[in-house]
Amino acid sequence: MESAQKNPAVEIRAVSKQFGRGAEQVKALDGVTLTIGDNEFFTLLGPSGCGKTTLLRMIAGFEQPDDGGIFLFGEDIKGLPPHKRPVNTVFQHYALFPHMTVAENVAFSLRMLGRAPGEIERTIGEMLALVKMEQFAARKPAQLSGGQQQRIALARALAPRPRVLLLDEPLSALDLKLRQAMRAELKAMRQRTGITFVFVTHDQEEALTMSDRIAVMSGGRVRQTGAPRDIYEKPCDSFVANFIGESNFLTVTVERLEQDAAWCRLDGALLQCSCAGEAAAGFDARVSIRPEQVSFSADGGGGPALSGVVENLSYLGTDTQLSVRLGDGQMLQARVQNAGRERPPPGPGQRIRLRVNPGAARLLAD
Amino acid sequence: MRKPKPISAYPGFSQVTWLCMALLYAPILVVAVYSFNAIRSITTWGGFSLAWYAKAFANPHIQAATLNSLVVAVAASVAATVIATAAALALARGRGFRGRGGVFVLINLPLMIPEIVTAVAMLIFFLAIGFQLGLLTVVIAHTVFCVPFAYLPIAARLSGIETFYEDAAQDLYADRWRSFRFVLLPMMMPGIFAGLMLAFIISLDDFIITNMVTGPGTTTLPLAIYGMVRVGFSPEINAISTVMLLVSVFFVSLSYLVGRRRA
Ligand SMILES: Nc1ncnc2c1ncn2[C@@H]1O[C@H](COP(=O)(O)OP(=O)(O)OP(=O)(O)O)[C@@H](O)[C@H]1O
Ligand SMILES: [Mg+2]
Numbered sequence: 001m002e003s004a005q006k007n008p009a010v011e012i013r014a015v016s017k018q019f020g021r022g023a024e025q026v027k028a029l030d031g032v033t034l035t036i037g038d039n040e041f042f043t044l045l046g047p048s049g050c051g052k053t054t055l056l057r058m059i060a061g062f063e064q065p066d067d068g069g070i071f072l073f074g075e076d077i078k079g080l081p082p083h084k085r086p087v088n089t090v091f092q093h094y095a096l097f098p099h100m101t102v103a104e105n106v107a108f109s110l111r112m113l114g115r116a117p118g119e120i121e122r123t124i125g126e127m128l129a130l131v132k133m134e135q136f137a138a139r140k141p142a143q144l145s146g147g148q149q150q151r152i153a154l155a156r157a158l159a160p161r162p163r164v165l166l167l168d169e170p171l172s173a174l175d176l177k178l179r180q181a182m183r184a185e186l187k188a189m190r191q192r193t194g195i196t197f198v199f200v201t202h203d204q205e206e207a208l209t210m211s212d213r214i215a216v217m218s219g220g221r222v223r224q225t226g227a228p229r230d231i232y233e234k235p236c237d238s239f240v241a242n243f244i245g246e247s248n249f250l251t252v253t254v255e256r257l258e259q260d261a262a263w264c265r266l267d268g269a270l271l272q273c274s275c276a277g278e279a280a281a282g283f284d285a286r287v288s289i290r291p292e293q294v295s296f297s298a299d300g301g302g303g304p305a306l307s308g309v310v311e312n313l314s315y316l317g318t319d320t321q322l323s324v325r326l327g328d329g330q331m332l333q334a335r336v337q338n339a340g341r342e343r344p345p346p347g348p349g350q351r352i353r354l355r356v357n358p359g360a361a362r363l364l365a366d
Numbered sequence: 367m368r369k370p371k372p373i374s375a376y377p378g379f380s381q382v383t384w385l386c387m388a389l390l391y392a393p394i395l396v397v398a399v400y401s402f403n404a405i406r407s408i409t410t411w412g413g414f415s416l417a418w419y420a421k422a423f424a425n426p427h428i429q430a431a432t433l434n435s436l437v438v439a440v441a442a443s444v445a446a447t448v449i450a451t452a453a454a455l456a457l458a459r460g461r462g463f464r465g466r467g468g469v470f471v472l473i474n475l476p477l478m479i480p481e482i483v484t485a486v487a488m489l490i491f492f493l494a495i496g497f498q499l500g501l502l503t504v505v506i507a508h509t510v511f512c513v514p515f516a517y518l519p520i521a522a523r524l525s526g527i528e529t530f531y532e533d534a535a536q537d538l539y540a541d542r543w544r545s546f547r548f549v550l551l552p553m554m555m556p557g558i559f560a561g562l563m564l565a566f567i568i569s570l571d572d573f574i575i576t577n578m579v580t581g582p583g584t585t586t587l588p589l590a591i592y593g594m595v596r597v598g599f600s601p602e603i604n605a606i607s608t609v610m611l612l613v614s615v616f617f618v619s620l621s622y623l624v625g626r627r628r629a
């Protein structure tokens with residue numbers, strides 16, 4: 001009963017924002033609508049310049065929407081200045097105050113909120129323990145490594161216990177190993193604190209591994225919202241399919257439509273596809289097929305399959321990727337695992353038979 | 367592309383350099399050295415002594431002028447620094463307003479106008495509005511021409527501070543005033559201090575404008591030295607000049623070092 005009335009943490013309704021005038025005008029956000037649930041790890045994913053930071057700054061209160069509304073736990077926060085919103089940000093460049101020690105940085109918000117000195121001391125201790133930085137309390141930010149600064153920025157933003165934490169590409173300045181370690185830590189931190197995280201990134205792997213839900217953005221619009229698995233396996237259009245992971249884009253002819261499946265003909269073989277939008281039988285359409293959903297056999301045993309000639313072979317460590325030219329001239333990338341395979345993969349010039357896992361082909365809306 | 371030859375490799379470079387250095391600094395060196403001369407001569411050396419320093423410090427005329435100079439320099443440099451800080455903030459952080467470029471030029475104009483023109487203009491202005499000439503007019507005049515000197519290091523410092531620090535402060539529940547007071551101002555402090563030092567020295571050293579707008583009986587140190595030189599030369603003047611030189615070098619170095627310091 002209670003959960004039915006519970007308001008979402010953040011609700012963004014038809015928000016638009018333009019920067020500049022005349023010839024230099026940029027539409028940073030174009031009718032964005034999103035609902036971010038309480039306790040969610042929500043990621044805004046998209047290429048550079050798609051409006052992620054602008055949207056985040058709007059939730060924090062640094063930008064005002066030209067149009068639309070922003071609601072925090074059901075309350076309209078339009079016009080509320082940043083210092084009156086129960087929302088904190090981990091900035092892309094951390095923005096730690098260089099003239100303050102680590103402890104003073106963490107204490108800043110509590111001092112501004114007029115908390116009692118005892119409580120401030122206790123919170124500093126708790127927050128530094130949370131990010132495992134207790135022994136650095138007296139240092140200045142300039143005396144910390146990038147990863148350590150990142151932790152302090154996180155501790156500082158969490159100290160006043162915000163209802164929503166905004167993170168703008170907080171891992172982008174770290175090296176690969178540290179970035180991977182921080183992913184798991186951030187996810188664990190979200191669960192431990194019970195605070196809603198809104199995370200911005202242009203790194204699809206980061207988004208897939210950390211998020212409860214992802215909104216894929218491009219050109220100031222939200223293209224698709226969903227769980228990582230849905231976004232990856234059921235992309236709605238070619239932008240999403242292309243931006244997240246690798247995909248084959250092939251032209252097929254739709255033969256027959258069922259409830260939510262479509263049978264499409266590709267180079268003589270009939271594929272079972274899932275549908276992203278409306279499709280009409282008898283017309284050509286585009287499908288997206290993930291390379292790992294294609295399996296092959298040299299002899300061609302077992303049911304209807306595609307056939308093609310291997311043109312290229314790349315060894316990728318865990319996998320081998322084959323570029324195969326189909327009978328109708330279209331190229332198909334297939335990826336097979338190297339582990340546990342008895343026979344060596346086929347070489348260039350060899351004719352092989354391919355099979356696409358049922359339902360793995362996605363009929364795209366565009 | 368060939369690397370250009372270092373300039374010191376050209377013939378005559380070191381000779382020309384030494385000549386320039388000598389022309390610039392030899393006279394100053396002579397002044398400093400003869401301030402320690404035991405006899406009243408600026409051409410023959412009669413042994414080491416601090417007598418002229420003692421005499422200069424004991425001279426009531428010089429004492430009064432020094433006090434005036436300090437009062438003027440402190441008051442004018444503080445006032446100029448406050449104005450310059452406000453101007454730098456308005457230009458760098460205020461929302462775009464019409465005539466920004468014009469304001470920038472206005473702030474820095476005193477650097478380009480010949481000092482004698484400023485001096486005459488100020489004198490005429492004070493006379494026209496019937497303002498009694500004295501220490502106060504000197505302070506006002508000094509404040510005006512010190513503003514650009516204070517402005518330059520402050521603006522340079524401010525332009526190096528990214529706006530995301532203020533954003534972070536406001537995100538952490540500081541209102542605009544407190545984000546300025548606790549974050550931006552402390553971060554600007556090295557620039558403000560450098561500007562203050564520079565303005566202080568510029569004021570301490572000024573002659574032309576001071577001479578024009580001061581009232582009867584109000585002398586500053588440069589005016590006092592000029593007055594003494596006209597009466598007749600004494601190594602006492604060397605001593606005062608050397609002290610002023612040291613004070614200037616100290617403050618300019620301090621200004622440079624602090625202004626250069628990171629956060
Ligand atoms: N203050 C501003 N003035 C003018 N244009 C702006 C401003 N802020 C953002 N823009 C423009 O709005 C668009 C979206 O910018 P935004 O910073 O939100 O992108 P982003 O998705 O965060 O990109 P990145 O991944 O590179 O950080 C860009 O085209 C950008 O140039
Ligand atoms: Mg951004």
